[in-house]
Amino acid sequence: MAARRRRRRLKKKTRRQLQGWGAVVALTAALWVAGHWSLVWPVLVALLAAAVVGGAGWALLRAHRLAVGQDRVWRAQEEARARELSMAEVDALSWQEFETYVAELCRRDGCREVVVSGKSGDLGADVVGYLADGRKLVVQVKKYAAQRSVGSQDMQQFVGTARLEHGADVALFVTTCRTFTKAALGLALRQDIVALHRDLLGAWVKGAHLETLIPLNGRGGGSRRQAPPS
Structure with a gap:
């Protein structure tokens, strides 16, 4: 108990000494500033101005990045809406008309x-x-x-005939649905089948050139394989 009281007294004494030295330093600094105010105030003003300019610049940069991000999201949403509007006409086609339409897209490109x-x-x-x-x-x-x-069975059938039966250099699987199953897409990538799902088809309908869509493949990000040589 006595040792604990001694430690408490020592801590209080140390705290009072630190407070005293802090007061002395603060008083000394204040007296120095008062005596050298003509030298100090330009520095303080410059620091304040730099802080204001820096804060304003940071705020503007943040606002710019936010605006750019929002604009990018808005453009992506508008492009998706435009694709869907164009795809609404495609959805109204019969399967025979759709085949003819895809042929017309090929001729266009x-x-x-x-x-x-x-x-x-x-x-x-x-x-x-x-x-x-x-x-x-x-x-x-x-x-x-x-x-x-699109399931793996559809893709397997196309893989088995595209090159063996028809001698395809470029084999293109086009569908109006949104996705290929993981197995179907994996098979397409391994066998160099270009898988065009609804979003890529929508881009094609909206004017994207077939040659620019072929490297993208079913994920929209492309295959690791190289394009077939011309």
Whole structure:
């Protein structure tokens, strides 16, 4: 108990000494500033001005970044709405009309000798033609509901016929639904099948060139594989 009281007294004494020295330092600084005010005030004003300018600059930079971010989000939303508006017309097509429409998109982007099968039993080649650089293009077209996914069975059938049966240099799977299943997309990437889901199709409908969409593939971010040589 006695040792504890001694420690408390020592702490109080130390605190009083620190407070006393602090007061002495503060008084000394105040006296020095008072005696050298003509030298001190320009520095204080400069520091205050720098703080104000820096704060204003930081606020403007933050506001700019926020505005840029909001604008980027708004543009993405507007592009998505525009794609959906264009896709509304596509959704109204029959599956035969959709095949013909995809063929017209190919012709628009410079494909030659584009032919539409327009019948069952075509072994996955709904549209066949040649890209502007001469590569053979084989397109499988599936008009599905937007909320549906393309499964691995559809993709397996196309993989099995696109090159073996039709000699495709570029094999394109186009669908009106939003996604491919993980298994279907994985198969497409491994077998160099270009998977165009609803969003990429919407971009194509809105004017994106087929050559710019081919590298993107089903994820929208592209495949690690290199594009086939021309």
